Amino acid sequence: MTTQTVEYIRYRIPGDRSAEFLAAYTRAAARLAAAPQCVDYELARCEEDFEHFILRITWTSTEDHIEGFRKSDLFQDFLAEIRPYVGNIDEMRHYKPTSVRGTGASVPSLYDWAGGADAFARLTDVFYAKVLKDDLLGPLFADLPPEHAGHVALWIGEVFGGPATYSERQGGHSHMVAKHVGKHITEPQRRRWVNLMHDAADEAGLPADAEFRSAFSAYIEWGTRLAVYFSGPDADRPAEQPVPLWNWGAAPPYQP
Ligand code: HEM
Structure with a gap:
């Protein structure tokens, strides 16, 4: 607390x-x-x-x-x-603040703004198609089962305020972190992952407004840097914790 x-x-x-x-x-x-x-x-x-x-x-x-x-x-x-x-x-x-706290529905979640589950499924489908053809990332993902892209879509959807499906069915935060342990992700691989994710966001038709892309980009930057950390030799196992909940940050949704 x-x-x-x-x-x-x-x-x-x-x-x-x-x-x-x-x-x-x-x-x-x-x-x-x-x-x-x-x-x-x-x-x-x-x-x-x-x-x-x-x-x-x-x-x-x-x-x-x-x-x-x-x-x-x-x-x-x-x-x-x-x-x-x-x-x-x-x-x-x-x-002392109590647990009775939250936000109202006046500001849409990033998940709803992006277009819900379908949008994130499109995003990771396009993304992993690119990854598999990529010289730096392809070898890392070559043997992964086809469900992988769908799991990542559930994760990002939950982080952006969608249903807690990854937490309920896929093992939550600790499972996601564990998937990166020992992978020794390099900085060039991380940067490629970021670039391909942005290309995929364009191709999958995610909202292109400055406010959404600013929040999206911030999460991708943060998440990939953590993935590198947890994949490396000096990582401490994280304490059990909920899936992070991302929000709009400094630039709230623009509504004309
Ligand atoms: C925002 C950044 C990232 C997110 C949200 C993310 C998300 C995820 C999730 C949810 C899983 C587990 C999927 C499952 O439950 O089946 C996963 C696994 C994996 N991630 Fe990431 N990831 C990120 C960054 C990266 C980066 C930068 C790399 C490498 C360049 C990477 C490589 C992998 C690999 C290889 C696996 C599969 C491990 C296995 O199943 O053996 N991830 N990622």
Whole structure:
């Protein structure tokens, strides 16, 4: 379970002080941004009652906040900015996130955006046809059963937010990692794998918008580098863990 903690500070600021309050917090926030104990922060204003503000700060842990940030020079600078409003605080406490969390359906998964199971099946079919003809990769994949491409499609589909079929039927994360152990994948082979995957994405008609391809590309880069690591002599066996769940990242889906 994460050690992160969320601090909520609720303020009630009279309307005639709200502009100076926001200006002070804009300056104070630079200290939060510089604090290694701070994960993220957000000051929100109530829409129904303009006098109410809530500052949410995620800390790496409660201890890091109290023993680290509170005892640092950054805190002194932060406090100097917001001291005039300390008397306006209604609540200031740490909350531990529970398992009740998630995202809504306002943003489509990468899986749905790509076109679901059919799209990933097309992708890996085109990809492995190329791989088998490739001088660097062909020998590595020559004896693999024909189901291999389908398994990789299930994996990528699950990573991109599709059904958890690889986890339920194909052995999940540890099985996938184990398949790469001892393969001694070289950097030129990895780079070829990346190139062929991008060619296959074009040929299989995966969405070509900048946002999808940015997320796709990031995953392929990350995944292939891990494959190289786990295929090498120095790899530590990973702890049992769920299949990674990839998302849009910095570029959310573009919807005209
Ligand atoms: C994002 C990157 C990658 C993903 C998502 C991926 C995915 C997978 C999956 C899911 C399997 C297991 C299939 C099954 O359950 O039957 C697998 C096996 C395999 N992968 Fe990868 N892989 C990646 C990178 C690479 C790279 C860079 C190489 C080599 C250049 C590679 C070579 C292989 C080989 C040879 C196997 C088959 C091992 C065996 O069954 O004996 N993979 N991969």
